[in-house]
Amino acid sequence: MAKSNKTAISPTRGDDYAEWYQQVVKGADLAENAPVRGCMIIRPWGYSLWENVQGAMDRRFKETGHENAYFPLLIPLRFIEKEAAHVEGFAKEMAVVTHHRLEAQDGKLAPAAPLEEPMVIRPTSETIIGEAFAGWIRSYRDLPVKINQWANVMRWEMRPRLWLRTSEFLWQEGHTAHATEAEAREEVMTMLEIYREVVEEHMAVPVIPGEKSEGERFPGAVNTFTIEAMMQDGKALQSGTSHYLGQNFSKAANIRFQTENGDWEFCHTTSWGASTRLIGGLIMTHGDDDGLRVPPRIAPDHVVIVPIIRDEAQQGPVMDYAETIAKRLRGQSFDGAPVRVRIDGRKIASQEKKWDWVRKGVPVTLEVGPRDVEAGGAALARRDRVRDKKEILSLDEIAGQLEELLWGIQSNLFEEAKAYRSARCRDDIAGFDDFKAYFDAMKGNTFNGDGGFVRAWWCEDAATEDQLKELGVTVRCLPLDQPGGEGPCVLTGKPAKRMAIFAKSY
């Protein structure tokens, strides 16, 4: 692979970042546009990434005492209406079911049998899960209730983009009810930390955990916390949110409990969610001009063996040898489980195979041809250094260093992304003019270009959020990690108690 200067993805990031993204999604067989507006088909390679993210999250949810359950897809309008801010936030983008039958009319099928009350396809499930909680909870002994749901949701998108913004997406939504505010707030932070762990430690995507500003809160929440990642165009991607809902939803749905003293109180509830959008963030963090690069911990395959067969007589011995290697390597472990090894036995040109796996981002490929069968070795290429010369290694050498190699790739990808973010994060912006100039410079293709994140004091005045909108900038979060003390707001000069991350975003 070292010989070619041509990239496996065209255009490159530098040529056209937005189109590069689409081509990586396509070239890595991750997803495609569905014939339903705004929706996508998640192809096996993309779905498998999601399954691995799910696995890492689900295990942690269960370890922290959550149980999975499932609630209806459809929500009657009367539920949605209960929390005012909530309905306001979602009304404009809801798919509405109005009929429950099709009948032929003028030779074509048309909706028939109208519903007494229309229903929406859930954009999120606070209202219907809250209703269930109200039935389940009677006493302090029933608390806390800690539920998670893996589900599809719909939010009608006017400008859809694969993975990042689709009308239907897959996610998990956690919903919990607690006796006290302190316990609910602890839950909110525990789940935010789980998101950080999975996204940083499994997906190798560095994030900044912090609190959302008032203007960016979840509709109906008291506080919203987020993890924010930087993409390679310097823009932010919100990658998971955790909300303290206070008693807003418990009052709307009447989720009450009797205390030890016999008093009735409303529960303090939380919700938290992360979605298939994370895969979009993965692509824009680790993708390069040859396609996706998958961190080993979430890779569907860790190693792909590509047999190089030039004539039919070589087929048997080379494939047998590939099986021998696969068996040996599957006996090795990585991240607490056997190494995942695939043999690409497709009858197509071996160059084509190799570049398929480069585009899909498999961490390690091993090419084996007739000469390797004799020598007992293979040519190893690592995806994080795809332009390096392949290394010819013996099978013993490969087996001996594989686990370390995979951890090395995992950590390289993370460190590389952190370095990229650092290079595009300014914390020395002096005042509004400097601030404006920094973001004004983000024009056209901003891959490796000017601009990025600004970390600066902010007075948290709601009016400044409108001012930012004019620049196409938002407060991404008030990071949990604060220097303490106070400083002058970068926008107004007024005294500010917390620093914020400002950025353009997806």
Place this chain on the structure above:
Amino acid sequence: MAKSNKTAISPTRGDDYAEWYQQVVKGADLAENAPVRGCMIIRPWGYSLWENVQGAMDRRFKETGHENAYFPLLIPLRFIEKEAAHVEGFAKEMAVVTHHRLEAQDGKLAPAAPLEEPMVIRPTSETIIGEAFAGWIRSYRDLPVKINQWANVMRWEMRPRLWLRTSEFLWQEGHTAHATEAEAREEVMTMLEIYREVVEEHMAVPVIPGEKSEGERFPGAVNTFTIEAMMQDGKALQSGTSHYLGQNFSKAANIRFQTENGDWEFCHTTSWGASTRLIGGLIMTHGDDDGLRVPPRIAPDHVVIVPIIRDEAQQGPVMDYAETIAKRLRGQSFDGAPVRVRIDGRKIASQEKKWDWVRKGVPVTLEVGPRDVEAGGAALARRDRVRDKKEILSLDEIAGQLEELLWGIQSNLFEEAKAYRSARCRDDIAGFDDFKAYFDAMKGNTFNGDGGFVRAWWCEDAATEDQLKELGVTVRCLPLDQPGGEGPCVLTGKPAKRMAIFAKSY
């Protein structure tokens, strides 16, 4: 538990079988009716059963070369219309999305922004997945394509019943495309066998694998195969189906491939599905008058430790001891994984706890009180013999026999269900009068009553299926296991080549 003659579920199966079922679903915290007509909320205990069934299936799907993917929830009407028999089969029960916004009208929310083309919520995904296959498949080298999807689907039910018949349900649907009929037919049988394995070997529910009659085929299929289970009221429950679709759907969606010779041919496709309905079958196979009994292989917990604490001073030592037992038993393995142990630390009466776990059907409970702490033992009760006296055993004895005990419970449940089915399966019905009398006797509550399955020669004449309908009976399947030769049809006396299973059904 041996002392009480009162049952934990009221009414008993003998009193009112249908109501008993509802009370087990409720008493075991499996599910509840949602505030959306025909839909259910799956509670954690029920969802965990489903997750364990999913796990057993998903592993087998992957081992046999299938990959998971995800397709849109919504299907445009023009897709649904493509396969005539298919639309005919589903049109009457489809939820239709017609709008994508809500707006306030006269102070209430109402649907706004009509869609150009209405869409249905998928009742199944042959049409939309077929469309994707048409894009993915070009050459014989692309075949076979073997995809599975875990998803929710909707079929508007007029007479819903929890788990058995709900407007929304969870399932998996497999969809494959092949170059030859032979290969597609092999796939259909492989997947049927996987269903049989999971349902019999994990859920301990005996089934009869067979082919569906013409009248009972999936809309649009060439052949449908099924696994059929017997419930404790003698009725059949279809528990998984696998369809050979021939070229019907590939012609409708234009799924073609170029052969090695360069000719273009239509693929042979299959589909196969199993759903949360299986949990309904589990309840009606293994439930007794004290609630559910869960086979250990799919049990969310294998062992629940119930601390018996009469005063506060005992709390510390007894809970510590419970932790010691839990730790020890979690070090044991069952079915290739650590034993799943829960300590019920709720501060409610211990009698109440014990009966909660009986109703939920956890295979083994261990009661530990202050005396057991001193003696180093526990009182063991097995759910499959809930009315037996508890056994006081030492911790060593429990740990030493736990794995065998769990396998024993697994096999007892399966054998008991097989014996029940055998006792209610007649294969000596002489002719139509006898046949009619057998099914006419199935009146009112048929738990442990007359009737059940009939295994008899059948001429496969479509007209006889209408005749059966009048008796409320259907051909459940033509079992794969046939005696060979031929015999006189039990309905018409005409010569028949295959024997069929006849039954009333869910």
